[in-house]
Amino acid sequence: MTDVTVHKKTAYHHGDLKGELIAAARSLIEMHGPDGFSMSDACRLAGVSTAAPYRHFSSKQDLLAAIAADGLKRLGEDMETLVQNHPRGTVESISAIGRGYVDFAIREPHTFRLMFGAMGAKPENAQMREVGRACYGILLGEVAKFLGKTEVDEAVVGRAFPLWTFVHGLSFLAIDGKLDVHEFPVDINESIRIATGRLLS
Amino acid sequence: MTDVTVHKKTAYHHGDLKGELIAAARSLIEMHGPDGFSMSDACRLAGVSTAAPYRHFSSKQDLLAAIAADGLKRLGEDMETLVQNHPRGTVESISAIGRGYVDFAIREPHTFRLMFGAMGAKPENAQMREVGRACYGILLGEVAKFLGKTEVDEAVVGRAFPLWTFVHGLSFLAIDGKLDVHEFPVDINESIRIATGRLLS
DNA sequence: TTGTTAAAGTTAGTCATGCTAACATATGTT
DNA sequence: AACATATGTTAGCATGACTAACTTTAACAA
Known part of the structure; x- marks a missing residue:
């Protein structure tokens, strides 16, 4: 017997439903x-x-948190790649990180919001906190190199945090349509380059 | 007859249900x-x-938009008051605007999110766009004065927008708990003062 | 093989919520 | 007083999050 329905397409067990749900949710x-x-x-x-x-996520919030964490991970990978393509510890490499940050926000605005507190997705989530820190660590590392330091001390933080602040704000303004408020359009690249220069100096 | 139930406490008509709903919703x-x-x-x-x-708001979204617009209006009033308490067109008055902005975000984080795109509350809403522009106008005016100009030209925008960007980012990072990421805590006042100086120069 | 167990699905149902339709009552104008 | 209008109510629909109880498959031991 064993009814050879081998080619049955609708398998009862799905294989990787968890991953597929995240993918589906992301696109939706x-x-x-x-x-x-x-x-x-x-x-x-x-x-x-x-x-x-509910076999894979304890709640809707939990799924959303997974998507946010996934987004932070991919943002970190983007930033890592960008850093590698520039001389280390320079204004260029630091600007590139910022551009990558804003690009991500523009490419996936809703995921970006999720990564930063939307829908009550606070970083109380351990996974989110970890990948988030990794992202910030990339920036801190570059700024430390820029300042000729081997450790992240108060001076490094004092330079890096305003940079984060700036690109974070630019990201939110961009995805909220505030770049077109003027008669003179805002050039994101130029904006980041100038601000990076001023805030690092 | 007319059953003199004059002191009936539960009046059928409410008086100002619209306002009361906004108040209730804000607090919730x-x-x-x-x-x-x-x-x-x-x-x-x-x-x-x-x-x-639904006699006062066409949908939940509509109520949320009303709250967002109300928030923008109150933010504008805050900023206006702060500007008045400082010599016009100075780094101090401009910093004060920024501090007011961040203070508002910290005081009403969820309303702040609503004011900037959360819950799909895009500024396609005419009312929101208007009060939003009024807020930005205050900053533009101060920066124009700082630069000794009487009109808002490209140079004014070029200085004012980065300032907005910075305090906007600082606001979001603050309400998302990112100010405590370091061993060295971030001083909001100092942060704004320094950044304002660097971005204006 | 086969039997047991745990993982991962399913169906059916509960409860809360957004919103609408149909009806009721108050208000103000004439 | 009579009507129109604004503003409220009740009842009910559709959808969505989540749970409970059951079923199927996979994995592994014997």
């Missing part, structure tokens, strides 16, 4: 925003019942 | 965040049926 969230997002939709997209996600 | 939102907020809760708080709000 970037389409309709974290609020307009529903578990049900993600289930429909993944072709699975509405109870299935 | 600052307690549980814009997501955790429900129309039903606001109705309970205002002591009114769940259908009543």
Whole structure:
């Protein structure tokens, strides 16, 4: 017997539902925003019942936190790559990090919001805190090199934090459509380069 | 007849339900965040049926937009007051605006988020756009004075926008708990003063 | 093999919520 | 007094988060 339904496409067990749900949720969230997002939709997209996600995520919030953490991880990878393509510890490498940051926000605005507190996704989440710190660590490292230091001391933080602050603000303003408020459009690259220079000096 | 139930406490008509709903919603939102907020809760708080709000707001989004607009208006008033308490067109008056901005964000973090795109509350809303512009106008005016100009030209925008960017970023980082990431705590006042100086120069 | 266990799905149902429709009551104008 | 309008109510629908109880599959021991 053993009814050779080998080619059955709808396997009862899914393989990697967790990953697929994150992927589905990411795409839905970037389409309709974290609020307009529903578990049900993600289930429909993944072709699975509405109870299935709760084997992998304790709640909707938990799924959102996973997506936020995933976003922070990918942001860190972006930044790492960018740093590698520039002479280390220079204004160029530091500006590149900033550009990568803003680019990410513009590319995935809703995920970016999620990464920074939207939907109550506070960094009380251990996973988020860790990947977040890793991202910031990249900037701190570059600024330390720029200042000719081997450790992250108060002076390094004093230079790096304002830079983060600036690109963070630019990111939020960009995704909120505030770059087009003027008759004179804001050039993101130029904006970052100038501010980086001024804030580092 | 006319059953003299004059002292009936529960008047059928409420007086100013619209205002009361906004007040109720504001307080609930600052307690549980814009997501955790429900129309039903606001109705309970205002002591009114769940259908009543729809005589005053077309949807939940609409109520949220009203709260955001109200927040922008109050932010503008704060900024206006602060400017008046300093010599016009100086680093001090400009720093004070920035401090007021960040203070508002810290005082009403969830409303602040709402004012800047959370919950899909985009500035496509005409009312929000208007009060938002008024706020920015205060900063533009001060920077123009600082530069000795009578009009807002490209140079003014080129100085003012980075300042906005900076305090905007600082606000978001503050309400997201990122000011305590270091061993060396960030002093908001000092941070704003230094950045204002560097970005204006 | 086969039997047991745990992991990962499913169905069905509960409760809260956003919103609408139909109805009720107050207010103000004539 | 009569009507129109604004503003409230009740009842009900649709959707969505989540749970409980059950089922299927995979994994592993015997």
